Amino acid sequence: MAKKQTTIYDIATALGISAATVSRCFRSPELVNAATRQRVLETAEQMGYRPNGLARGLIGGTSSALGIMVPDIHNPSFADIIGGIEEAAYQNDFALLFGNAQENVAKEQRLFEVFLSYQVAGIILLSPRTPDLELQHWIGAGVPLVLVNRRLTLARCDVVTVDHVGLARMAVEHLAAVGRRSILYLAGPHGAQANQLRAEAARQAAAEHQVGLHVIDTEGLPVTVTSERLMQQLDFLPQFDAVLAYNDLMALGAMHALTAQGIAIPEQVSVCGFDNVSWGEFSTPPLTSMAQPLKRLGEEAFSALQRRMETPSEQPLEMVLPGWLVVRGSTRPDSTPRRPTAGERRSESLRP
Amino acid sequence: MAKKQTTIYDIATALGISAATVSRCFRSPELVNAATRQRVLETAEQMGYRPNGLARGLIGGTSSALGIMVPDIHNPSFADIIGGIEEAAYQNDFALLFGNAQENVAKEQRLFEVFLSYQVAGIILLSPRTPDLELQHWIGAGVPLVLVNRRLTLARCDVVTVDHVGLARMAVEHLAAVGRRSILYLAGPHGAQANQLRAEAARQAAAEHQVGLHVIDTEGLPVTVTSERLMQQLDFLPQFDAVLAYNDLMALGAMHALTAQGIAIPEQVSVCGFDNVSWGEFSTPPLTSMAQPLKRLGEEAFSALQRRMETPSEQPLEMVLPGWLVVRGSTRPDSTPRRPTAGERRSESLRP
DNA sequence: CTGAAAGCGCTTACAG
DNA sequence: CTGAAAGCGCTTACAG
Numbered sequence: 124m125a126k127k128q129t130t131i132y133d134i135a136t137a138l139g140i141s142a143a144t145v146s147r148c149f150r151s152p153e154l155v156n157a158a159t160r161q162r163v164l165e166t167a168e169q170m171g172y173r174p175n176g177l178a179r180g181l182i183g184g185t186s187s188a189l190g191i192m193v194p195d196i197h198n199p200s201f202a203d204i205i206g207g208i209e210e211a212a213y214q215n216d217f218a219l220l221f222g223n224a225q226e227n228v229a230k231e232q233r234l235f236e237v238f239l240s241y242q243v244a245g246i247i248l249l250s251p252r253t254p255d256l257e258l259q260h261w262i263g264a265g266v267p268l269v270l271v272n273r274r275l276t277l278a279r280c281d282v283v284t285v286d287h288v289g290l291a292r293m294a295v296e297h298l299a300a301v302g303r304r305s306i307l308y309l310a311g312p313h314g315a316q317a318n319q320l321r322a323e324a325a326r327q328a329a330a331e332h333q334v335g336l337h338v339i340d341t342e343g344l345p346v347t348v349t350s351e352r353l354m355q356q357l358d359f360l361p362q363f364d365a366v367l368a369y370n371d372l373m374a375l376g377a378m379h380a381l382t383a384q385g386i387a388i389p390e391q392v393s394v395c396g397f398d399n400v401s402w403g404e405f406s407t408p409p410l411t412s413m414a415q416p417l418k419r420l421g422e423e424a425f426s427a428l429q430r431r432m433e434t435p436s437e438q439p440l441e442m443v444l445p446g447w448l449v450v451r452g453s454t455r456p457d458s459t460p461r462r463p464t465a466g467e468r469r470s471e472s473l474r475p
Numbered sequence: 476m477a478k479k480q481t482t483i484y485d486i487a488t489a490l491g492i493s494a495a496t497v498s499r500c501f502r503s504p505e506l507v508n509a510a511t512r513q514r515v516l517e518t519a520e521q522m523g524y525r526p527n528g529l530a531r532g533l534i535g536g537t538s539s540a541l542g543i544m545v546p547d548i549h550n551p552s553f554a555d556i557i558g559g560i561e562e563a564a565y566q567n568d569f570a571l572l573f574g575n576a577q578e579n580v581a582k583e584q585r586l587f588e589v590f591l592s593y594q595v596a597g598i599i600l601l602s603p604r605t606p607d608l609e610l611q612h613w614i615g616a617g618v619p620l621v622l623v624n625r626r627l628t629l630a631r632c633d634v635v636t637v638d639h640v641g642l643a644r645m646a647v648e649h650l651a652a653v654g655r656r657s658i659l660y661l662a663g664p665h666g667a668q669a670n671q672l673r674a675e676a677a678r679q680a681a682a683e684h685q686v687g688l689h690v691i692d693t694e695g696l697p698v699t700v701t702s703e704r705l706m707q708q709l710d711f712l713p714q715f716d717a718v719l720a721y722n723d724l725m726a727l728g729a730m731h732a733l734t735a736q737g738i739a740i741p742e743q744v745s746v747c748g749f750d751n752v753s754w755g756e757f758s759t760p761p762l763t764s765m766a767q768p769l770k771r772l773g774e775e776a777f778s779a780l781q782r783r784m785e786t787p788s789e790q791p792l793e794m795v796l797p798g799w800l801v802v803r804g805s806t807r808p809d810s811t812p813r814r815p816t817a818g819e820r821r822s823e824s825l826r827p
Numbered sequence: 828c829t830g831a832a833a834g835c836g837c838t839t840a841c842a843g
Numbered sequence: 844c845t846g847a848a849a850g851c852g853c854t855t856a857c858a859g
Contacts, residue, residue: 128536130852141830146854156828176592177532178852181835184480186529188572188593196558199551206548209575213582218589220540221573223561230565237570240528241540375757382759405727407734407759482836493846498838508844530836533851 129172137166149174176218180242188218189428190238190246192231194314196223198370200398200417201249204271207421208247215429217244226312228252235261245428247271252314267431271424273316279439281427285415287317290446291324294367294395294413295332301454303365303393305335309377311369313342318369321397325367337363341373351380364392365454371396371403371412378406378453393454408452415446481524489518501526528570532594540570541780542590542598544583546666548575550722552750552769553601556623559773560599567781569596578664580604587613597780599623604666619783623776625668631791633779637767639669642798643676646719646747646765647684653806655717655745657687661729663721665694670721673749677719689715693725706732716744717806723748723755723764730758730805745806760804767798 135142140159147155148163155163166172180186189212193201205221212219220241222234231253238246245267251258255275262268262280269281298306308325311318322338329336366381368374374396378388386392388408396403399414423442430437487494492511499507500515507515518524532538541564545553564571572593574586583605590598597619603610607627614620614632621633650658660677663670674690681688718733720726726748730740738744740760748755751766775794782789 128852131854132852142852143831143854144829146852147829150854154828159828173588173592175533175594175852176589177529177538177594178835179854180529181527181533181837181852182854184835186593191573196554196561199554202548202551202554206575209548209573210577213574213586218593219573221543221561221571222565223558225562234565236525237528240525241538241570242527242529372754372757375754379757402724402727402754405724405731406757480836483838484836494836495838495847496845498836499845502838506844511844527836530851531838533836533853534838536851 128175129170133170134163134166134172137170138162184242185244186242187216188220188241188243190220190222190243191249192222192224192234192251193249194224194252195226199400200415203417204249204421207418208425211422211425224252226252226314239264239266245269245432247424247428248273250315250317267428267435269424269428269431271420281431281439282441283420283423283427284443285420285446286443287320288324290397290413291321292328293448295325295328295334297448297450297454298365298367298393298395299332299334301393303334305363306365306367307363308336308338309366309368309373310338310340321369366392366394368394368396371398371400371410374410374412375406378410389452389454395454399449404451411451411454412449413446414449416444420444480527481522485522486515486518486524489522490514536594537596538594539568540572540593540595542572542574542595543601544574544576544586544603545601546576546604547578551752552767555769556601556773559770560777563774563777576604578604578666591616591618597621597784599776599780600625602667602669619780619787621776621780621783623772633783633791634793635772635776635779636795637772637798638795639672640676642749642765643673644680645800647677647680647686649800649802649806650717650719650745650747651684651686653745655686657715658689658717658719659715660688660690661718661720661725662690662692673721703732706736718744718746720746720748723750723752723762726762726764727758730762741804741806747806751801756803763803763806764801765798766801768796772796
């Protein structure tokens with residue numbers, strides 16, 4: 124910073140009063156004489172005073188910044204979740220320290236340390252890949268901490284998740300309902316708990332509905348390679364008639380691969396994804412997807428963190444938000460091209 | 476934070492030395508006796524010492540955090556740009572303060588203030604919507620500042636952009652080369668400089684190639700409405716044979732709308748977007764798009780900022796990165812479904 | 828309602 | 844190579 128900052132002392136000197144009074148005008152205005160306050164505020168404005176967040180944070184031992192960490196910034200769901208958190212945080216005067224772990228557990232650890240070294244008031248972890256055991260230690264560090272889309276077996280910690288189990292069941296039930304008998308599940312990252320939950324729930328639901336379920340591991344593979352592996356299954360498992368993909372991009376890749384093989388969607392194979400991304404409605408056929416209240420997930424995470432920061436001793440809460448099914452042409456027998464309905468476009472309004 | 480932090484004094488006391496020495500072990504290790512240093516480092520490790528970033532920043536007047544601002548977190552290009560910045564910043568031990576302006580100029584202003592109040596070492600603004608005049612003031616504030624995808628007419632400021640003019644020309648030339656005579660340009664946000672540059676460059680290129688160009692304003696409209704407006708043009712301008720969209724999502728929306736009207740792509744109408752998003756290759760037909768070196772844009776922005784932070788007096792630099800054309804089925808006459816080539820998949824490697 | 832003073836955790840000339 | 848001391852900008856009991 125080239126120019127020297129205006130401090131509370133500059134204002135105090137200019138007005139011939141004490142720095143303490145100036146400080147009070149900002150922190151506890153009710154303690155100071157209205158006229159004085161008025162003059163201070165005006166002078167501050169004139170002199171371009173801007174409170175030093177570092178000095179403030181140094182005192183309380185806590186800044187008014189929050190730490191936010193994502194496992195991989197490229198996952199399109201995170202934009203909405205982060206958007207929800209950011210908006211809520213901004214409105215409550217919190218700044219956001221941001222880190223992208225790049226699916227790297229060691230980096231998650233380092234980012235956490237960075238957050239702590241900045242004395243953040245709280246931390247929100249979006250589906251961290253760090254194993255439970257270590258996560259326990261983090262919770263022990265004493266920072267208000269909220270987990271999004273990741274549950275812990277042992278430790279007590281505020282958690283906000285989407286009902287992945289319910290979503291996966293719903294997906295399988297939908298596929299069964301449209302007459303599908305054998306589903307391929309294209310798995311997501313091993314480290315993603317949502318992946319495990321969905322796979323397991325899908326397996327159970329499939330068993331209950333007497334539908335076959337085969338899981339294809341795609342750990343670390345780009346979507347195009349995933350599609351190729353899917354194609355290999357065509358020889359191996361020629362009888363499958365539905366694909367359920369961990370996310371919409373993978374679903375789209377699968378549709379593309381299937382189409383290239385001359386397989387009709389949804390007549391021969393139905394395809395369903397997760398996340399209900401905005402461009403899903405524009406594919407051919409439009410993609411059926413399991414939608415999640417992403418923005419709200421972010422907002423609730425912030426609320427949970429706020430509660431925790433205010434009353435650290437309160438019981439940890441676990442909040443599970445319901446998702447919902449958005450049926451489009453990739454699973455709907457009658458898949459005539461049509462305008463998307465308002466409900467599909469603005470999925471927020473569909474939330475139960 | 477529930478537990479009290481270990482400070483430099485705790486270590487000093489434990490070892491019977493001064494805090495200054497402990498501090499030096501971290502900041503200027505070469506100044507301190509090797510044996511002492513060793514003991515300090517060990518003790519620090521044991522006691523779980525973590526330097527307080529706020530205290531450090533308070534001293535120099537500058538923290539080692541950077542401020543990053545985006546106009547709208549939902550734009551998929553930003554994930555790559557931010558990813559590039561984050562990675563570079565992380566490797567150079569900078570934390571990131573993040574803000575999403577939500578296309579709101581007032582919020583941009585407030586976020587900037589927040590960054591300053593945290594004494595950030597520098598700020599990167601991704602295509603800010605704030606008018607030139609005010610941006611000048613910001614530059615006057617003296618913080619190292621880098622603009623991404625936004626140029627300033629008057630002020631001198633480090634800038635990293637993609638060659639939007641060249642990209643738009645390239646797009647028009649490509650459309651002309653495949654025999655198109657009349658292009659509809661679906662415009663992006665008014666506040667986005669890239670939009671203005673592209674529209675103007677497209678206009679010029681169109682004139683040079685004797686191709687018609689008609690701009691459809693879509694300010695503030697969701698993609699679906701944009702598509703509807705596009706459809707209205709079908710009656711109004713039945714002769715257009717190409718659509719150039721501000722981004723891939725809009726291009727996709729256009730393709731969807733055209734297809735729904737029974738118009739063949741690319742035979743009757745060619746469609747081209749900007750950004751080359753990952754899912755563009757999966758549409759039907761796969762989407763031709765103007766690609767940008769997004770991650771590199773972020774990396775160069777960080778480098779520019781770093782240079783500015785180290786030598787504040789140096790001449791401002793303007794860096795223009797070239798983009799490139801990725802031809803796919805939506806503009807290629809022979810649009811038989813096919814596997815995407817390696818070059819299309821990993822567009823990074825295609826960069827000139 | 829206001830001021831003097833101590834302190835948050837760290838760094839850095841200044842002496843030794 | 845090491846320590847005592849001052850200071851970064853602000854807040855907050857403690858007196859008045």
